[in-house]
Amino acid sequence: MHISRVDLNLFTVFEAIYTEGSVTRASQQLHLTQPAISHALNRLRQLFDDPLFIRQGQNMVSTPLARSMIEPVRQALRGLEITLNESGKFDPSLASKQFNLALRDVLESTVLPPLLTSITRQAPQINLAAIQVERRELVSELAAGTLDVAIDMLLPLPVDIRRQQISRYTTVVLARRDHPVVQGKLDLKTYLQAEHILASSRRKGMGLEDFELSRLGLQRRVRLRCQHYFAACRVVSQTDLLLTMPEGYARIANEQFHNQILPLPVNMPSWDVYLYWHQNVDNDPANLWLREQIMQAFDAEPSAIRSAESLS
Template sequence: MHISRVDLNLFIVFEAIYSEGSLTRASLKMNLTQPAISHALGRLRQLFDDPLFERQGHVMVPTPLARSMIEPVRQSLRGFELTLNGAERFDPASSTRSFTLALRDVLEATMLPPLMAGIAAQAAGVGLNALQVGRRELESELAGGTLDAAIDVLLPLSPEIRHTQLVMDQTVVLARHGHPAVRGALDLDGYLRQEHILASSRRRGPGLEDVELSRLGLQRRVKLRCQHYYAACRVVSQTDLLLTMPERLARVVNQQFDNQMLPFPLPMPGLDVHLYWHANVDTDPANAWLRQRVIEAVGALPG
């Protein structure tokens, strides 16, 4: 079928239903009535001879065909958007655009303050949505334009995803002042004799420090596993537990607790942090401006 015979607005509706999982939310997103969304879905079903979405409770679940279509559709819509916007010069001073940046929650405390200060200095009307995206969805969301950029560790992504290293962080160990076994220094034997906190958003699995220890046939005792470094720092300040974490984040989160900060007593690879964006926005002035603000914000980080 030739493209001239297809209403391309139908694919915008398709993407909205897929993203929202609901006809009602899709209608709100597109500022259309629900009957209009239902009518568009009916035309799509007829066009592809497939239901595309099937209701399961309150959720519209995509069929296998819809799942196979979503990435090409998102990339095509993104291409149209960039073509239209490419004719316009991006002026930060007058722009009211809101960018979407994916980053892990452990990076928010260090990255966002200098980034927002840099944005405010040049673009008072520009906003930022910072959120966490699963690593499996990162590439597709960058390709589809639901993400403008992402900050994460080095990931095995396709050549369509551009990236540049932002920072190499080191690992430190925190212990409370007055800890009976830690007085300004900590060797590997002393580290292994203590009990530890592992801060992780995952329910199970080792930390990077545990992986390095296991290479030597060593294991530490994790007494507490919690979700956030702030809570872990507070526990450290009131117990004899040790916490191993990235240095730059420790300098921010540990300020009010003033725990001892010691080198990790084992050679360990630095923690690579990279900035990611899709090839289709490589030359987009707005995206390039955002990437430059991120790079400048990293340069302002402590340590």
């Protein structure tokens, strides 16, 4: 079938239903009535001779054909959007849009406050969704436009994924104020003799500091493995365990606990944080504007943001 015989607006509806999993939410996203969305879905079903979405409870579940179509459709829509944006100027004060930003949750408390302050002031109709994405999905999501940008450590990504260094972090150690051994300073012997907390989203495996220790033929004892640094800071405040974590986030998460913040007594290489985007949005005015806001947000809070997480 020739493309001239197909209403391309149908694919916008298809992508919205797939993303939202609901005709109602798709209608809200596209600012169309539910009957209009249902009518478009019926036309798509006739076009492809497939139900595409099957209702299960309150959700619309995609068929195998719909799942095979979604990435090509998203890439095509993204290409059209980029073409339209590049043909004109992006005015953040008038634009109505949502940007999707992938980043680790530990960066949210440092990046989002200055970023949202800037976006809210300049762009009253622009929304931001900060989400966590599996690293193996970054390339496909950036290419499809379901992600506008990503912030992460240095990753081995293909050349069509652009990157720019935006931060560098240092690592510190937290100990409770009344720790019986650690008072104002910490040497390597004391560090190794202590028991530790490892905060990581992974179920198993060493932390970055453990890798560095192993290179030196050293090892520490991890008494507790937990998921979040905030919880780890609270445990530190009530035990003799030590916590190794990024300095910038330590100063935020530790505010109410008043733990000691000490230099890590092991030389660790700096870990750089990068901003990633797909080459197809290199010159997209909207994406360029977003990247500029992120860079300015990092510059706005140098003491906090320059020390990003270990991204473990």
